Amino acid sequence: MSQKNLVFLLGGDFSPEQWQDYPEILEKDITLMKQAGCNVMTLGMFAWSVLEKTEGNYDFSFLDEAIERLYAGGISVILGTPSAAMPYWLAKKYPEAARVDENMMREACVPRAFFCPSSPVYRQKVRAINEQLAKRYGNHPAVILWHISNEYQGIGCYCENCQNKFREWLKKKYNNDLNLLNRTLWNNFWSGDFSSWDEIDIPKPKSRTYGTGLYLEWKRFTTELYVDFMCAEAEPIRRFSPNIPITTNFHGCFFDLDYHKFKDYVDIISWDIYPRWHSNNVIDEAVKAGFTYDMCRSFLHKPFYIMENTPNVANFETPNTTKRPNMNILSSVQAVGHGADMIGYFQWRQSRGGYEKTHGAIVDHSGRDDTRIFKEICNLGKLLAENKEICGTSQKAEVAIIYDWETRWTLDNIVAFGGKNKKYLDTCLKHYAYFRRNSIDVDIIGQDSDISKYKIVIAPMLYLIKHSTIERFCEYTKNGGTLVATYITGIVDENDMCYLGGFPADELKDVFGIWAEETDSLKSGITVKVCADEEEFEAVDYCEYIHSVTADIIATFESDYFKGMPAALRNSYGKGTAYYIGFRDNGKYLNHFYDKITHEFEHYSPADGVFSSKRFSDDAEYLLLQNFNAENTTVKIPPDYCAPDGRPMPETFDIPGYGVKILKNRK
Ligand code: GAL
Numbered sequence: 033m034s035q036k037n038l039v040f041l042l043g044g045d046f047s048p049e050q051w052q053d054y055p056e057i058l059e060k061d062i063t064l065m066k067q068a069g070c071n072v073m074t075l076g077m078f079a080w081s082v083l084e085k086t087e088g089n090y091d092f093s094f095l096d097e098a099i100e101r102l103y104a105g106g107i108s109v110i111l112g113t114p115s116a117a118m119p120y121w122l123a124k125k126y127p128e129a130a131r132v133d134e135n136m137m138r139e140a141c142v143p144r145a146f147f148c149p150s151s152p153v154y155r156q157k158v159r160a161i162n163e164q165l166a167k168r169y170g171n172h173p174a175v176i177l178w179h180i181s182n183e184y185q186g187i188g189c190y191c192e193n194c195q196n197k198f199r200e201w202l203k204k205k206y207n208n209d210l211n212l213l214n215r216t217l218w219n220n221f222w223s224g225d226f227s228s229w230d231e232i233d234i235p236k237p238k239s240r241t242y243g244t245g246l247y248l249e250w251k252r253f254t255t256e257l258y259v260d261f262m263c264a265e266a267e268p269i270r271r272f273s274p275n276i277p278i279t280t281n282f283h284g285c286f287f288d289l290d291y292h293k294f295k296d297y298v299d300i301i302s303w304d305i306y307p308r309w310h311s312n313n314v315i316d317e318a319v320k321a322g323f324t325y326d327m328c329r330s331f332l333h334k335p336f337y338i339m340e341n342t343p344n345v346a347n348f349e350t351p352n353t354t355k356r357p358n359m360n361i362l363s364s365v366q367a368v369g370h371g372a373d374m375i376g377y378f379q380w381r382q383s384r385g386g387y388e389k390t391h392g393a394i395v396d397h398s399g400r401d402d403t404r405i406f407k408e409i410c411n412l413g414k415l416l417a418e419n420k421e422i423c424g425t426s427q428k429a430e431v432a433i434i435y436d437w438e439t440r441w442t443l444d445n446i447v448a449f450g451g452k453n454k455k456y457l458d459t460c461l462k463h464y465a466y467f468r469r470n471s472i473d474v475d476i477i478g479q480d481s482d483i484s485k486y487k488i489v490i491a492p493m494l495y496l497i498k499h500s501t502i503e504r505f506c507e508y509t510k511n512g513g514t515l516v517a518t519y520i521t522g523i524v525d526e527n528d529m530c531y532l533g534g535f536p537a538d539e540l541k542d543v544f545g546i547w548a549e550e551t552d553s554l555k556s557g558i559t560v561k562v563c564a565d566e567e568e569f570e571a572v573d574y575c576e577y578i579h580s581v582t583a584d585i586i587a588t589f590e591s592d593y594f595k596g597m598p599a600a601l602r603n604s605y606g607k608g609t610a611y612y613i614g615f616r617d618n619g620k621y622l623n624h625f626y627d628k629i630t631h632e633f634e635h636y637s638p639a640d641g642v643f644s645s646k647r648f649s650d651d652a653e654y655l656l657l658q659n660f661n662a663e664n665t666t667v668k669i670p671p672d673y674c675a676p677d678g679r680p681m682p683e684t685f686d687i688p689g690y691g692v693k694i695l696k697n698r699k
Contacts, residue, residue: 038424040416041374042409043072043110044394045340048098049082050383057399058098061381062105064401068394069413073102074339074376076165077112077182078144081119083161090164103174110339110376111175113165115158115265116182117144122157129154132191134236145182148189149254149261150197163268170273178269178278179339180262183304186288188254190234199229201253216527217245237445244445245528251441255290263297281339284324285457287444290437292478295331303328304340304378307363311353314690315469315641318366318660322468322643323461325370327435327476329427337374338367343405344392355392358690360408361415362658365692368416369645369656373423375412419676419694422654425647429475430487430633431467435460436479439496442528449520450553453573459492459518462619466626470637471644483508488629490516497537498526509543510606514629517544518613519551519574536612544612545583545603548576552594561590562599562615564624571599571615578614586611587621600625638667642687653697659687673697 043065051057065073075098076083084090099109123130130139131146139146147154169175188194206213214225224243226232235247266278277299282291284303295301305324307317328336343360345352364375382393389397394409401407440456443449460476467474475486479501483489489508494501494517502522509515522536531537534547541547552575554560560571564587575594583601600613600621613625638644641661647654655673659665668684673695675681687693 038373039071039420040368040423041072041108041337041376042068042413042416043070043074043107043374044343044377044380045077046073046075046098046380047078047383048075049079049094051381052094057381058101060399061395062101062107064395064406065107065380066105067401068406068409069417070107070380070394070409072108072110072176072374072376073380074110074112074179075099077114077179078117079112080114080117080161081121083114083165084119086121087125088160090161092164092168095169099169099172099174103172107174108176109172109174110177110179111165111169112179113158113162113181113265113269115147115162118147118154118157122154126151126153126157128191128193129157131187131189132194134190136190138191145185148191148194149257150189150191150194152193155261155264158265159268162265163272166269166272170269170276175273175276177300178266178273178276179302180266180269180278180280180298183281183283184258184262184289186254186258186286188234188250188288194257195234197257198234198250198253199232201256202232202249203229205249216529217243217249218529219243219246243528244442247445248438248442248528251288252290252438254288255293255437258289259293259297262294266297279337279339282328285327285435287440291331292437292480300337301328301331302337302339302374302376305338305367306340306342306346306349308346308349309353309359309363310356311349311351314662315660318643318658319465319468320461321363321366322370323435323464323476325367325372326429326464326474329371330429330432330475330477330481333475334426335371335373335424337376338364338372339374339376340378341375342392343377343394343409344396345390347388347391352390355405356690357404357408360405361412362660362690362692364412364416365656365694366643366645366658368419368422369643369647369658371427371647375416377409421649421652421676422647422694425649425654427473427645427647429473431472432475432477432481432483432486432489433460433464433467434479434481434489434491434494435476436494436496438479438526439494442496442524443493443520449551450573453553453556454493454520455573456493456495459616462622463490463492463516465619466622468643469640470630470635472630472633472635473645483513484511486513487633488514488516491521492518493520495520495523496526496528497522497524497540499538502538502540506539506543506605509608509610512607514608515543515610516613516629517611519576519615521612541581543603543605543610544601545581545605545610546578546598546601546612547581548578548614550577551575552577560592560594560615562617562621563588563590564600564621567624569617569621569624572618573616575599576614578612583612587613589615636670638669639665641665642667651698655695655697657687657693657695659689659691662689664688667693669695
């Protein structure tokens with residue numbers, strides 16, 4: 033990391049290109065940034081039409097000046113590459129740079145994000161400007177990080193060039209053997225065998241014409257194409273600016289790109305988070321945010337950056353709820369608790385015109401430093417500076433939840449299992465909610481990730497299980513791990529082909545000690561009774577018809593034709609234990625279930641609605657308490673914690689509504 037003397041970064045997207053006719057505003061910005069405790073600004077992602085006014089006609093004067101001013105003010109720079117928004121001269125001269133949609137229509141000159149990721153001319157133009165930027169600023173002392181592009185979209189492009197690239201990708205993967213592809217993807221279904229590579233077109237989502245396996249291949253190809261695009265645009269930067277790390281800003285659990293495939297090509301993980309805090313339930317939003325923070329940290333198992341969040345209203349939401357008092361501090365402390373070392377905002381200053389002029393900003397159109405939001409960011413700046421010793425510290429999680437993009441893509445694309453009711457991400461979140469609400473730190477990992485170090489691994493609805501994952505699940509459980517799976521697990525393999533012999537797949541039947549034969553999807557409003565430990569629960573959406581082979585039954589269905597059949601089971605396998613939950617519930621059973629299986633964990637839960645997370649340095653442990661309740665809440669802390677400056681803390685104290693408390697425990 034080039035973050036020299038570890039301090040939390042606090043900053044925002046800064047667009048000096050929009051204010052070139054307002055020198056007094058640019059001058060004032062630096063003063064305001066320092067006043068707010070901001071120490072970094074992100075620049076340049078949308079400045080291409082200013083940096084290259086016409087083809088090859090570069091003008092870096094505004095950026096030179098902005099970077100120099102920031103540097104003189106002691107503010108570092110995260111420098112963006114501008115590929116997310118192509119200038120009109122480029123779009124008009126090279127229409128092939130724009131994406132073609134699934135109806136084979138070229139996007140009409142779209143200024144943002146919808147470029148064709150394989151377009152040779154677009155790649156060449158992006159490289160050219162990136163090379164200029166890298167040569168000019170690649171060793172500038174103000175620049176601490178490269179921000180490659182902006183939120184790659186990944187919805188794919190259907191142009192001839194992308195079609196050809198997809199065919200080439202398939203040829204390589206299937207060793208030029210079309211028969212192998214036809215057999216592997218079960219293409220003779222509905223007469224779908226290909227007799228030449230040229231017949232393969234990019235499949236449309238949810239289309240009946242092509243095999244679902246081909247769709248999965250296309251989603252994989254698309255992610256790889258964007259990774260390739262990112263690496264190509266980063267190449268001149270790596271060459272001319274080898275000492276400055278790179279990132280690209282992810283957007284959470286975004287459907288179209290499998291971020292696991294990007295993680296090895298960036299140095300720092302960063303992402304843009306836009307929770308709907310007060311327009312939804314605050315605690316549910318905190319659970320969702322926690323899930324994505326944990327995923328970001330787990331990509332590289334090191335601290336990550338929040339590149340963007342909004343200081344106030346997000347203009348694209350309905351309703352446009354303002355960010356309520358204290359939420360900037362509460363949400364930032366939550367992020368830090370999960371491993372964030374930077375809190376970045378979109379945006380520093382509200383633009384005067386354009387689509388985002390109504391979006392929240394640290395400095396709004398009033399330009400004042402006494403607004404509610406500006407003052408809150410000043411307080412955040414102070415808090416981050418006071419707690420800088422937490423920056424760079426790590427987290428330890430003993431529980432992992434698998435969230436798998438390939439499962440999400442295939443489940444989304446397939447007919448059956450209740451159509452739209454599958455809610456894969458939502459199900460992962462429901463499992464996660466138990467741990468977050470009980471302040472048990474969790475890693476969110478992919479199905480290829482190493483699971484050997486965890487006490488509990490949870491794989492909700494892992495519909496697609498690769499053969500290699502089955503092996504690792506067997507190994508993990510045999511060696512003493514606790515594995516939890518649910519309905520709709522292990523139905524298909526990596527080619528989206530069903531496992532034969534009943535589900536869950538192959539050896540997983542031995543691991544769970546069961547075989548399952550049917551998955552019933554229930555009409556909305558219909559429930560099936562479940563009984564466990566003499567308590568009653570309700571199944572909604574899904575019930576499976578399961579047979580125990582060696583497993584103990586820990587919950588039983590009590591109605592419909594499932595009556596008397598197992599609803600949840602526990603099986604000993606090697607030194608470990610595997611649990612299978614054969615129904616979806618409204619949350620009550622998951623609480624009961626996880627209460628039981630986590631009881632041997634020593635963990636600390638502050639109070640209902642108060643979350644806590646821990647970060648660890650070599651000689652201290654930090655406890656970050658976050659009160660997501662609107663009211664004052666009393667918490668009792670574990671022994672040996674004090675305030676970060678060493679002052680003793682009472683065992684019990686109140687945290688105000690939406691307030692925070694940071695504590696320390698010297699080892
Ligand atoms: C993000 C984007 C920003 C800005 C923001 C508005 O997705 O990266 O550039 O548009 O949304 O909320």
